[in-house]
Amino acid sequence: MSVRYLVLLSLVVIAFIVLGVVVAVWRSLRHKATRAGYESFGAYMRAVPRSDREKQDAVDLTLQGLVVCFLGLLFPPLLLIGLFPLFYGARKLVYVSMGLGLVDDADQPNA
Numbered sequence: 079m080s081v082r083y084l085v086l087l088s089l090v091v092i093a094f095i096v097l098g099v100v101v102a103v104w105r106s107l108r109h110k111a112t113r114a115g116y117e118s119f120g121a122y123m124r125a126v127p128r129s130d131r132e133k134q135d136a137v138d139l140t141l142q143g144l145v146v147c148f149l150g151l152l153f154p155p156l157l158l159i160g161l162f163p164l165f166y167g168a169r170k171l172v173y174v175s176m177g178l179g180l181v182d183d184a185d186q187p188n189a
Contacts, residue, residue: 092153100159103142110135123166126173133174140167 111122114132127133143164150157 096153096155096159103163107139125170127170133171136167136170136174138167139163140171143167 107122108119111119114122116122116125127136140163143160143162143166146160147157147164148160150160
């Protein structure tokens with residue numbers, strides 16, 4: 079077996095591992111959203127954390143995105159994957175720190 083096939087095989091294995099991790103994280107977050115009472119995963123990601131558990135989830139999401147972004151320095155496609163949880167988690171944390179949890183964007187017609 080030549081080196082070319084070994085490199086190709088290792089890239090395919092890494093791609094499947096990354097895909098598996100992305101699917102597992104996606105299913106976990108979707109399960110958290112339905113358990114927290116949100117109608118969709120997107121609504122959960124846009125919402126400001128209401129409880130301490132949701133605030134902890136926002137911190138976890140931010141740190142997971144940060145770790146995946148750092149791994150993206152080694153494997154560049156992971157950088158793009160890590161930006162999504164980093165953005166949404168950090169946005170939730172900033173909203174809570176600014177006290178914006180008292181106002182819901184859906185209630186404001188011009189928001």
